[in-house]
Amino acid sequence: MERTLVLIKPDAVQRGLIGEIILRLERRGLKLIAAKFLQVNQELAETHYAVHKGKPFYEGLVRYITSSPVMAMVWEGPNAIAAVRQTMGATRPTEAAPGTIRHDFALEVGRNLTHASDSPETAAQEIALWFKPEELYPWDRATDAWIMG
Numbered sequence: 001m002e003r004t005l006v007l008i009k010p011d012a013v014q015r016g017l018i019g020e021i022i023l024r025l026e027r028r029g030l031k032l033i034a035a036k037f038l039q040v041n042q043e044l045a046e047t048h049y050a051v052h053k054g055k056p057f058y059e060g061l062v063r064y065i066t067s068s069p070v071m072a073m074v075w076e077g078p079n080a081i082a083a084v085r086q087t088m089g090a091t092r093p094t095e096a097a098p099g100t101i102r103h104d105f106a107l108e109v110g111r112n113l114t115h116a117s118d119s120p121e122t123a124a125q126e127i128a129l130w131f132k133p134e135e136l137y138p139w140d141r142a143t144d145a146w147i148m149g
Ligand code: DGI
Pocket: 052, 057, 060, 061, 090, 091, 109, 110, 112, 114, 115, 116, 118
């Protein structure tokens, strides 16, 4: 079982896509175990994107993520990290496969709607950065046996 951090970024919130994105993750069979709606401050943005510090798009990325509220969530499931990234599509929307969120709703890499952890190590770091342990609520879902063998 894996957990992954998903951010519905400011452009997706402003464009009224929170429900659409949650719908696709729920429908896939992933389980929501934590969620919060928040305005990201400079410190959180810089820590979250520390790996990109020094890159030409870094300052714009921090401005973008702090520009308006985001929805932060933790989703759980078998292969959740790969499954969520597949549902999001490639980082550059014009390279994302049809049927993915970034293909279906975005045009530019700098407004690509979502963030999802890219490995078990980053997922653990990012979940700990965005959520306190007591904010995670694992639960038994009546349909689990029909989604996980
Ligand atoms: O994990 P991803 O979000 O798919 O991609 P990533 O971790 O390589 O990059 C994080 C974010 O940084 C990405 O969602 C958008 C932004 N980014 C990455 N490469 C570029 C970029 N933004 C701009 N403007 N130009 C880039 O080349």
